[in-house]
Amino acid sequence: MYEQLFTPTVQHTLDLVGIFVFAISGALLAVRKNFDVFGIAVLAEVTALGGGLFRDLVIGAVPPAAFTDLGYFVTPLFATALVFFLHPHVERxxxxxxxxxAAGLGLFCVAGTTKAYDYGLGLTASACLGLATAVGGGVLRDVLANEVPSLLRWDRDLYAVPAIVGATMVALCIRYEALTPLTTGLAVVTAFVLRLLALRFHWRAPRAWNRRSTVVEGD
Amino acid sequence: MYEQLFTPTVQHTLDLVGIFVFAISGALLAVRKNFDVFGIAVLAEVTALGGGLFRDLVIGAVPPAAFTDLGYFVTPLFATALVFFLHPHVERxxxxxxxxxAAGLGLFCVAGTTKAYDYGLGLTASACLGLATAVGGGVLRDVLANEVPSLLRWDRDLYAVPAIVGATMVALCIRYEALTPLTTGLAVVTAFVLRLLALRFHWRAPRAWNRRSTVVEGD
Amino acid sequence: MYEQLFTPTVQHTLDLVGIFVFAISGALLAVRKNFDVFGIAVLAEVTALGGGLFRDLVIGAVPPAAFTDLGYFVTPLFATALVFFLHPHVERxxxxxxxxxAAGLGLFCVAGTTKAYDYGLGLTASACLGLATAVGGGVLRDVLANEVPSLLRWDRDLYAVPAIVGATMVALCIRYEALTPLTTGLAVVTAFVLRLLALRFHWRAPRAWNRRSTVVEGD
Structure with missing residues (x-):
């Protein structure tokens, strides 16, 4: 069981932290879209739990953790209440x-990769599902809000790459039997720091060849 | 087996009625979006079966009822034909x-909750899946039609709340071992009447604090 | 095992061809939407594998083929690289x-129908899943790109009908125990040719009655 590299309590607390911050991002978008309080709660839940739900359906872990752990369900409701009453402060x-x-991104890409591997998937597929766990909720959030997923847009700072790096590090550690709490933590921190650097220095990914010169204006 | 509180035939007939009316709402949106006859059929099927399909995937009831019961598949096609030939009359x-x-909403939130509980989920998770069964098809309909889900919009009459009330009533009845055909019927009727009242008196849910004053104009 | 009517190698090669061409269509849309290289890769993967992923989740074939066959995952990345560097040439x-x-459409509707039947679904449900396998990836592609799915739009040449015909032919062959490599190939070719004819002669499906006259202008 690679999933339980930390003690269960530590792991569970980290999961809830990740769920909470993803829920905040969903709730804030809902406020910006002028949704009502139920819309805010739905978007908070979907953003927080959507990535893990997708992973669990794919690996056959039904019912998914989102529906068996009450804390997973309640945490986004706290985020909803917080944003509902204090959203100008939260936005500030x-x-x-x-x-x-960024911390949630690091935690989820690592936890998703190890859980998928525990369920018997190959290393590449596990890393993919780690990535999907980390970014899936945000994509669902944007689809429900009827916006182009910010994951796909070229004018947003790198988001997928840190998660890919973190998930790949875990997969390589499993491959070379070097997965310990230390290397796991290192993968989390690497993804976390890469995302912070991308935000700080506005790192972006290239668009298709021949496209960059012609589209800067006009689009 | 809480799911079969009514005789199977009654239950099945109620299911088909719910599927039919949801399919009508999907088909009407497709006509408004100017889709062709296949687009109408797809939107009718997705609206009618999407919520139950999601619930069945989550609880591990595969293949889902939508793919094992021919009546579930054929009913939306009747709705499609009706709307295709008579849509101005249907809209009137x-x-x-x-x-x-509203009747479909009441039936689906109750049936979804009991089915999820039958598959071993907890009471809170069952109520959530009852809600998802009732509103999921409509959300998928709006996503496919590239619109903001009307479930999330503040300027629509309450839709989620009646389903939450109905699902919660069922969960409480299960908790206190009071689930009988009578209390089940009561939950269906409560959700149904609440939705009708919300439509009649334009009940709406609040938006985020500080938001109401600033956004009424401009948005 | 109807699924393996051709030798495994032939079947697998045909699958990869279908995946490749669907991935190209996803990658080209991503370039048109001005996504970055990761957005192109995501849209290529989703378009190529989304339909089969949906089918596998519904029939309970977890983990889905998309996550167990490395070739399925890598092929869309080749399509991404091709479009990334050469997209004006690809568009030409x-x-x-x-x-x-069109070839991918024919292959996927037939392969999807036989796989669903192998997993114990009824003939109608199998044909539906064959259709979903063929068109599901394209619908997901358009939803992620925040566009109205071209499958549903009346102003696009027939796309669903060829897949419906191909899937129905397979279902009828199974029903009358006439499914051989020859009849399977015939179903693939029929769907393929129908789609080419629809493209060539701009065959379209009708919109709702009373709608055609009133909407031609104004919409």
Whole structure:
């Protein structure tokens, strides 16, 4: 059981932290889209739990953790209440939210990869599902809000790459039997720091060849 | 088996009624979006079966009922034919459609909750899946039609709340071992009546604090 | 095992061809939407594998083939690289892409129907899943790109009908125990040719009665 590299309590607390910060990002988008309080709660739940739900359906872990662990369900409701009453203050803390979201990204890409491997998937597929766990909720959030997923847009700072790096590090550690709490933590921190650097220096991924010169204006 | 509180035939007939009215709402949106006859059929099927399909995937009831019961598949095709040939008349009957849709909402939130509980989920998770069964098809319909889900919009009459109330009533009845055909019927009727009242008096849910004053204009 | 009517190698090669051409169509849309290289890869993967992933989740074939066969995962990355570096040339080959896409449509609707039947679904449900396998990836592609699925739009040449015909032919062959490599190939070719004819002669499906006259202008 690679999934339980940390003690269960530590692992569970880290999961809840990741769920909470993802829920905040969903709730804030819902406020910006002018949704009502139920819309805010739905978007918070979907953003927080969507990636893990997708992973669990794919690996056959039904019912998914999102529906068996009451804490997973309740945490986004706390985030909803917080944003509902305090959203101008939460928005002002956008930097804080970004830092926590980066932490959630690191935690989820690593936890998703190890859980998929535990369920018997190959290393490449496990890393893919780690990535999907980390970014899936945000994609669902944007689809429900009827926006182009920010994951796909070229004018957003790198988001997938840190998760890919973290998930790949875990897969390589499993491959070479070097997965310990230390290397796991290192993968989390690497993804976390890469995301912070991408935010700080506005790292972006290239668009298709021949496209960059012609589209800067006009689009 | 809580799911079969009514005789199977009654239960099945109620299911088909719910599927039919949800399919009508999907088909009407497809006509408004100017889709062709296949687009109408797809949207009718997705609206009618999407919520139950999601629930069945989550609880591990594969293949889902939508793919094992031929009546579930054929009913939306009847709705498609009806809307295809008679849609101005169907639209004029919007009040009637709303009443039937409210009935579908009541039936699905109750049936979804009991089925999820039968598959071993906890009470909170079962109620959530009852809600998802009732509203999931409509959300998928709006996503496919590239619109903001009307479930999430603040300027629509309450839709989630009646389903939450109905699902919660069922969960409480299970908790206190009071689930009988009578209490089940009561939950269906409560959700149904609440939805009708929300339509009649334009009940709406609040948006985020500080938001109401600033956004009424401009958005 | 109806699924293996051809030798495994032939079947697998045909699958990869279908995946490749669907991935090209996803990658080209991503370039048109101005996504970065990761967005292109995501849209290529989703378009190529989304339909089969949906089918596998519904029939309970977990983990889905998309996550167990490395070739399925790597092929869309080749398509991504091709489009990334050569997209003006690929776009100029739009006719070629259309022909390959039609081939993918034929292959996937037939393979999807037989696989669903192998997993114990009824004939109607199997044909539906064959259709879903063929068109599901394209629908997901358009939803992620925040566009109305071209499958549903009346102003696009027939796409669902060829797949429906191909899937129905397979279901009828199974029903009358006439499924051989020959009849299977015939179903693939029929869907393929129908799609090419629809493209050539701009065959379209009707919209709702009374709608055609009133909407031609104004919409």
């Amino acid at each position: 803390l956008q930097t804080g939210v970004n830092v926590f979201d | 009957l919007q009040t009637g459609v709303n009443v039937f849709d | 080959l739009q006719t070629g892409v259309n022909v390959f896409d």
